[in-house]
Amino acid sequence: MSTLVDIRKLHRSFGGPAVLDSIDLTMAPGEFVALLGRSGSGKSTLLRVLAGLDTAPAQKLELPVRRSVVFQEPRLLPWKSVIENVALGVRRADARTLATQALADVGLSHRVDAWPLTLSGGEAQRSALARALVREPKLLLLDEPFAALDALTRLRMHDLVFELWRKHHPAVLLVTHDVWEAVALADRILVLDQGRFIKEIRVDIDHPRRRDDPRTSRIEAELLKELGVEPLHA
Amino acid sequence: MADTSTAAPATGQAPGRRGGRKLANTAMRLASPLAIILVWQLASMTGLLSPRILAGPSEIIATAGRLVASGELITGLVVSFLRVLAGFSIALVLGILLALVSGLSRLGETIIDPPIQMLKAMPFLGLLPLFILWFGIGEAPKIGLVAFGAVFPIYLTLHGGIRGIDKKLIEAGQTLELGTFGIIRHIVIPGALPSLLVGVRYGLSVAWLSLVVGEQINASSGIGYIITYARDFLQTDVIVVCLLVYAIMGLLTDGLVRMIEAYALRWRPEVIA
Ligand SMILES: Nc1ncnc2c1ncn2[C@@H]1O[C@H](COP(=O)(O)OP(=O)(O)OP(=O)(O)O)[C@@H](O)[C@H]1O
Ligand SMILES: [Mg+2]
Numbered sequence: 001m002s003t004l005v006d007i008r009k010l011h012r013s014f015g016g017p018a019v020l021d022s023i024d025l026t027m028a029p030g031e032f033v034a035l036l037g038r039s040g041s042g043k044s045t046l047l048r049v050l051a052g053l054d055t056a057p058a059q060k061l062e063l064p065v066r067r068s069v070v071f072q073e074p075r076l077l078p079w080k081s082v083i084e085n086v087a088l089g090v091r092r093a094d095a096r097t098l099a100t101q102a103l104a105d106v107g108l109s110h111r112v113d114a115w116p117l118t119l120s121g122g123e124a125q126r127s128a129l130a131r132a133l134v135r136e137p138k139l140l141l142l143d144e145p146f147a148a149l150d151a152l153t154r155l156r157m158h159d160l161v162f163e164l165w166r167k168h169h170p171a172v173l174l175v176t177h178d179v180w181e182a183v184a185l186a187d188r189i190l191v192l193d194q195g196r197f198i199k200e201i202r203v204d205i206d207h208p209r210r211r212d213d214p215r216t217s218r219i220e221a222e223l224l225k226e227l228g229v230e231p232l233h234a
Numbered sequence: 235m236a237d238t239s240t241a242a243p244a245t246g247q248a249p250g251r252r253g254g255r256k257l258a259n260t261a262m263r264l265a266s267p268l269a270i271i272l273v274w275q276l277a278s279m280t281g282l283l284s285p286r287i288l289a290g291p292s293e294i295i296a297t298a299g300r301l302v303a304s305g306e307l308i309t310g311l312v313v314s315f316l317r318v319l320a321g322f323s324i325a326l327v328l329g330i331l332l333a334l335v336s337g338l339s340r341l342g343e344t345i346i347d348p349p350i351q352m353l354k355a356m357p358f359l360g361l362l363p364l365f366i367l368w369f370g371i372g373e374a375p376k377i378g379l380v381a382f383g384a385v386f387p388i389y390l391t392l393h394g395g396i397r398g399i400d401k402k403l404i405e406a407g408q409t410l411e412l413g414t415f416g417i418i419r420h421i422v423i424p425g426a427l428p429s430l431l432v433g434v435r436y437g438l439s440v441a442w443l444s445l446v447v448g449e450q451i452n453a454s455s456g457i458g459y460i461i462t463y464a465r466d467f468l469q470t471d472v473i474v475v476c477l478l479v480y481a482i483m484g485l486l487t488d489g490l491v492r493m494i495e496a497y498a499l500r501w502r503p504e505v506i507a
Binding site for chain 1: 402403405406408409410412420421424425427500501502503
């Protein structure tokens, strides 16, 4: 299997103990990887290195050039309309056409000319997703993109992300606190703790995955235990 | 110039109120100034207030009409306006350039910011004698004083605006591979624009103030010249008319910037609503 991301012995510390302690990570093209871990375990730090927002020493750091990021906050430029924000992702003559299409893909055709500050949380996050995808990234980095949304909107976003992933097929690294989110979407789940991966689970279950499927429940329970949470109805 | 600050809150709170109440409110607020004008008029008519001290309202209105009709006032106004325009343009260009350099680079800030902070502490109107020594008594010291006074608010607000830009948006720009110039163009400048416009409004009021002072000395044209001339002939009515013209010009230029503001910042929800 070819690799898209190949990282060896990535190390990062901020003066104190290592936040990322000689991490190895490989991802195949189009692979959907979810990254779980307690707060402060270094998930965002890893994602920022992959995004090129942070530099850290590594033995090997192989990344595709075309990468996109969606953060927990939409980070849209408030002084540009939604479509201008999305079009900012590509520097091509037909940027506006591409942006229109990307916004249609996330179901925002009716908000194309809106100002970002007038969008709902879900709409803003969908715009951010459109801005990331319009670049046709090989690697899509998502740092808790749905954490600030209500439960219902979040479930809809899962479907949307899954659909978009099917359509564009980028490799995805999804940082999340939501164990079900990871199980529902990912091909592979990694658990980060104190700067190391302490668990790796492959999820070989067909989509759409159901929460009452015993196989997903088992994985969920296993992950929760790894994160130090005993499920109530184990 | 003082009118600017008192007039702003009154109009600012208006949209939230209902029409009738707003009207009643305006009428109430007008009652006291009207009463003062009435007393002033009575005092002038009865001879209690000598025209050498202060001309009466009706006299001032008549004088205003006469000065407009003779073209004197308009010519003076144009000259004064051009001085503000020239001085303020210099301040705007210089202030923006300095703020960009000092806001965008640490080295620039180290070089530019300390001397500006020091100069800012100086009572700039007191520099007029020096300006006259340096630039003579023509247009240069007047325009120079306007520019000098207005450059600080523009620099300070824009510099603060650039420094205050959300780092998260800059990061978003980096992940979109905008490049340094793209980030400056799409994020830094529009993000600092609200601050800059505050500085422009403040700078404009300082510009008119500087002009009032600068024009009192050695002016041979402009509103300030009309005032100086009137003073020599004890024409208090002319002086008051000229002061009113300054105030109106200050209000008009401020209103112009507000209009620009309303358009340029239309993305802000409070402007949309
Ligand atoms: N710029 C920085 N300077 C100093 N310490 C930092 C910096 N960035 C992150 N850290 C530290 O690194 C550790 C990991 O932070 P990181 O943001 O990667 O955690 P996380 O797993 O994303 O947590 P969360 O789930 O709460 O988002 C934390 O202890 C944090 O304090
Ligand atoms: Mg994080």
